[in-house]
Amino acid sequence: MAGARPSYADDDRLILVERSPRGIATVTINRPTSLNSLTRPMMVTLARAFSSLSADPAVRVVVLTGSGRAFCSGVDLTSAEEVFKGDVKDVDTDPVAQMERCVKPILGAVNGFAVTAGFEIILACDIVVASKGAKFIDTHAKFGIFPSWGLSQKLARIIGPNRAREVSLTATPLTAEHAEKLGLVNHLVEEGQALKKALEVAEAIIKNNQDLVLRYKSVINDGLKLDLGHALALEKERAHEYYQGMTKEQFKKMQEFIAGRSSKRPASKL
Structure with missing residues (x-):
């Protein structure tokens, strides 16, 4: 990324983080020779990076991607016992838990495969961009691994329970093209363009009121955990808190900004 500076990485540089001066942080899973499969130390590093x-x-948006031919091929099964018998309730070292706690918008840029744990990491993103040819695969049932990062619950809420059952129980690939049609993928782009498009979306986000961006992400994500009635009540409650906290000067600036934008718009033709 032009103008970005490396600012965080583990000892082996398997998780890279770059922060741009504009406030976009790019996190890269950087183990391409193993299709970015995750070891326990990598998971801990990724969790700490998101925290x-x-x-x-200074960070406004986070973009998560993988280097090479895959986004993430899941857990490195050579260290499976270390990973799966670890303290799965330790949220401080759980990357998905830290992604869910992250107040900044998270964009996933998927190239190649997002398999099992990699699939679950994508489901923790707020917006997903995928290149043509990318595939999402849930192999929990194939290898006898019980999901613990949310795949059994989140996927059904995004693409529907019947389709989610088929994806998970058959362990067959969900193509990026099909994933876009089902609403899992926001943008489908040419191969090699996923990161570029994700950064474009990130640029669109940082042009807006950043306090409201954070509040908006929070109310959407928190509301999804509730039934519609309680979610609408949550929105009302937070809107009230937001406006009650605004000063007269802030209201004046809002009105001036809206008036200025309106005056610049071309007159509509009937």
Whole structure:
């Protein structure tokens, strides 16, 4: 990324983080020779990276991607016992838990395969961009691995329970093209263009009121955990808190901004 500077990585540089001056942080899973499969230390590093980025006031948006031919091929099964018998309730070292706690918008840029744990990481993103030829695969049932990062619950809520059952119980690939039609993927792009498009979306986000962006992400994600009635009540409650906290000067600036934007718009033709 032009103008970006490396700012965080583990000892083997398997998880890379770059922060741009404009406030976009790019996190790269960087183990291409193993299709970015995750070891336990990589998971811990990834979790700490998201925790750090969430707390960094200079970071506005996070883009997550993988280097090489895959986004992430899942857990490195040579260290399966270390991973699966670890403390799965330790949220401080759980990358998906830290992604879910991250207050900044997270964009996933998928190239190649997103398999099992990689699939679950994508489901923790707020917006997903995928290149043509990318595939999402759930192999939990194939290898006798019980899901613990949310795939059994989140996928059904995005693409529907019947389709989710088929994806998970057959362990057959869900193509990026099909995933876009089902609403899992926001943007489908040419091969090699996923990161570029994700950065374009990130640029669109950082042009907006950043306080409202964070609040909006929060109310959407928190509301999805509730039934519609309680979610609407949550929106009302947070809107009330937001406006009650605004000063007269802030209301005046809002009105001036809206008036200025309206005056610049061309007159509509009937």
